[in-house]
Amino acid sequence: MRALIILLTGVVSRGDIEDIISKIGGASITIIATIVMAVILESFGFFHWAAARLAGLAKGSGYRLYWYIQLLCFLMTLLFNNDGSILITTPILILLLKNLRLKPHQQIPYLLSGALIATASSAPIGVSNIVNLIALKIVHMTLYMHTAMMFIPATLGLIFMSWLMYVLLKKSLPRKLPEAKYDIENLFFTSNFHPLKGSIDVNTSKKRTKFMLKILLFVFIMRCLLFVASFLSIPIEIVAVFGSSILLIWRWYYLRTNPVDILKKTPWHILIFAFSMYVIIYGLHNAGLTELLVNVCEPIVNQGLFYASFIMGGLVSILSNLFNNHPALMIGTITLTEMGLDPITLKTIYLANIIGSDIGSLLLPIGTLASLIWIHILRQNKIKIKWRDYLNVSLIVIPLSTIVTLFLLFYWVQMMFG
Numbered sequence: 001m002r003a004l005i006i007l008l009t010g011v012v013s014r015g016d017i018e019d020i021i022s023k024i025g026g027a028s029i030t031i032i033a034t035i036v037m038a039v040i041l042e043s044f045g046f047f048h049w050a051a052a053r054l055a056g057l058a059k060g061s062g063y064r065l066y067w068y069i070q071l072l073c074f075l076m077t078l079l080f081n082n083d084g085s086i087l088i089t090t091p092i093l094i095l096l097l098k099n100l101r102l103k104p105h106q107q108i109p110y111l112l113s114g115a116l117i118a119t120a121s122s123a124p125i126g127v128s129n130i131v132n133l134i135a136l137k138i139v140h141m142t143l144y145m146h147t148a149m150m151f152i153p154a155t156l157g158l159i160f161m162s163w164l165m166y167v168l169l170k171k172s173l174p175r176k177l178p179e180a181k182y183d184i185e186n187l188f189f190t191s192n193f194h195p196l197k198g199s200i201d202v203n204t205s206k207k208r209t210k211f212m213l214k215i216l217l218f219v220f221i222m223r224c225l226l227f228v229a230s231f232l233s234i235p236i237e238i239v240a241v242f243g244s245s246i247l248l249i250w251r252w253y254y255l256r257t258n259p260v261d262i263l264k265k266t267p268w269h270i271l272i273f274a275f276s277m278y279v280i281i282y283g284l285h286n287a288g289l290t291e292l293l294v295n296v297c298e299p300i301v302n303q304g305l306f307y308a309s310f311i312m313g314g315l316v317s318i319l320s321n322l323f324n325n326h327p328a329l330m331i332g333t334i335t336l337t338e339m340g341l342d343p344i345t346l347k348t349i350y351l352a353n354i355i356g357s358d359i360g361s362l363l364l365p366i367g368t369l370a371s372l373i374w375i376h377i378l379r380q381n382k383i384k385i386k387w388r389d390y391l392n393v394s395l396i397v398i399p400l401s402t403i404v405t406l407f408l409l410f411y412w413v414q415m416m417f418g
Contacts, residue, residue, distance in 0.1 A: 017279075026237040027133035028271050030226075031081055033240035034127075037219060038084035039265045040247045043257060047088070049212050051096040052205075055180060062174035066110065069093065070162045073114045077121035079219050081128045082358075082370040085118040090377045099180050108389055109169040111378070116362055116397070117162055119370040123154040123358040123405070127226050127236070130369075131326045132354060134278075135333045139350045143230035150351050153412040157359065157405025164397050218247070273369060277326040284327075285334055293335040305345055306410055312336070313352035313406045317360025321367045329357035348413050352406055360402040365390050 041047070054072065058065035072092070077085035093114055097107045122129035126136050126146040136146060222243035229236045248259045284290070297315070301308040312332060319328035332353040336346055361367035365375060365387065378385060 019282075021275075026235055027130050027137070029237040030127065030133060030240040031083065031130040032266060032268070032271065033237065033244040034080050035084045035087065036244040036262055036266055037222075037247055038080045038088050039262060040244070040251050041088060041215065042091070043251055043255060044212070044215060045208070046212060046215070047092045047095060049208055050092045051099065053209075054092070054096055055100065055177075058177060060177050062106075062177050063170070065177060066113065066166060066169070066173055067162075069110055069114045070117050073118035074121045074158065077118050077128050078125060079216070079223055081130070082119045082122035082368070083130075083373055085121070085128075086115065086370045086374045086377070089114055089118050090374055094377075094381050094383070099182065101178050101181055102174065104383070105172070106174050107383070108385055109172045111383070112385060112390065112393060113162075113165045113169060115371065115374045116165065116394070117158060119362060119368055119374075120161060120359045120401070121158055122370075123158070123354055124151045126150075126354075127223075129358060131329050131357065135329055135350065135354075138330075138333050138337060139346060141347055141350065143227050143236070145347065146351070147227065149347065149413060149417070150354070150409070153408035154355070154405060156408050157355070157401055160404050161359070161397060161401035164400060165393060168393055168396060215247075219243070273326075277324070278330065281327050281330045281334070284331065289331065290334050290338060293331070294338050297335060298339055301339060301341070301345075301349065305348055305413075308345070308349050309352035309410050310403075310406055312349050313356040313360065313402065316353045316356030317363070317402055320357055320361030321364045324366070325357040325361035325368050328361070329353055332356070344413070344417055348409070351409055351413075355402060355405050355409060359405060360398060363394050363398045365394075 050072065054065065054068050057068050069089075073085060073089045076088050080088065090111070093111055097110060102110075122132060124147070126132045126141075126143050132146075136143070222239065225239045225243075226236045228234075229239045248262065251257055252259060297312065300311045316325075316328050316332040319331065322328075333350060336349055336353070339346075341349070358368075362371065365371045375385075
């Protein structure tokens with residue numbers, strides 16, 4: 001509604017709209033194509049297979065299950081993106097926790113910590129978040145450079161975040177897990193895979209694992225090709241669409257499932273959300289907000305990279321929790337581009353903004369689109385997580401994790417590029 005009002009008032013010109021479409025078009029297509037891959041995984045039974053694997057790896061330990069959930073959520077975000085990861089990991093955890101017959105208060109620590117790490121894990125590589133991808137284009141930064149400067153400090157920051165959540169939640173985690181209600185994996189595959197429907201041989205657990213690993217390997221290869229495309233200046237959306245198309249064909253060949261169902265399951269509202277956010281951003285920019293922020297932040301930035309990283313990272317964190325991380329990161333990024341900074345300083349402070357946008361934004365459950373999707377999935381499954389439960393963790397974990405990651409980024413850049 002706010003975006004529509006801005007369009008009608010003429011604050012955002014036709015030229016601005018064309019610029020918005022050019023900036024968000026490729027990134028939006030890339031993210032949607034990646035989410036389509038995530039949706040396809042559900043058809044292949046990945047959710048049930050992964051839930052069974054997690055239960056097996058935990059070996060009856062609630063503590064061990066916590067760490068395997070953290071690893072799963074981290075890897076799913078790297079393989080897909082934060083929104084796709086939430087769409088994958090949240091149903092997996094719900095399947096697993098309900099099958100283990102855990103009480104609601106025992107489910108919350110796993111669901112909450114998993115969602116936080118899945119969303120925050122978009123920081124290490126730029127392709128794991130739509131807003132990161134769009135902002136990269138504005139600062140003229142490749143995926144390769146983003147990863148070289150960000151992967152190590154952001155991953156170490158995520159490890160710290162997981163450890164801190166474990167310390168806080170350990171008392172709430174069951175030491176010993178109850179026995180599963182039923183064989184969740186066999187139930188799915190015996191119900192959905194049979195000779196009349198497809199030709200996948202998944203009669204045994206070993207064969208199912210082999211099949212799932214083939215799919216994950218394909219997704220991993222496509223993920224790597226995104227970086228290759230970025231390095232060679234090839235539009236990465238071409239690679240993303242190619243990968244999702246291959247998976248769709250693969251699914252149709254084996255399961256004889258009409259690809260039309262993907263149109264219903266894909267969250268197209270993300271495109272509308274992204275366009276609306278950037279209309280608002282351009283409106284604020286044209287109204288003078290960016291100029292005001294430049295005047296306020298430029299003296300601080302000129303004091304040195306250390307102070308600039310923390311101030312801008314903190315500012316984007318606050319704005320993200322107030323308005324959502326999409327407009328917050330874009331406003332912060334546009335502000336940086338108007339300060340006349342040298343390339344390394346610009347890119348470093350931009351990455352500090354990313355930390356504020358991807359990690360600092362999680363202080364409140366309304367700070368990111370991924371968090372909103374997570375809340376929606378929980379409501380669909382009649383699972384209630386109160387704001388108090390969320391804030392008991394986030395008020396401690398998020399500020400400390402953001403600060404630690406900003407420290408790590410600064411010293412990593414100094415060591416590698418200083």
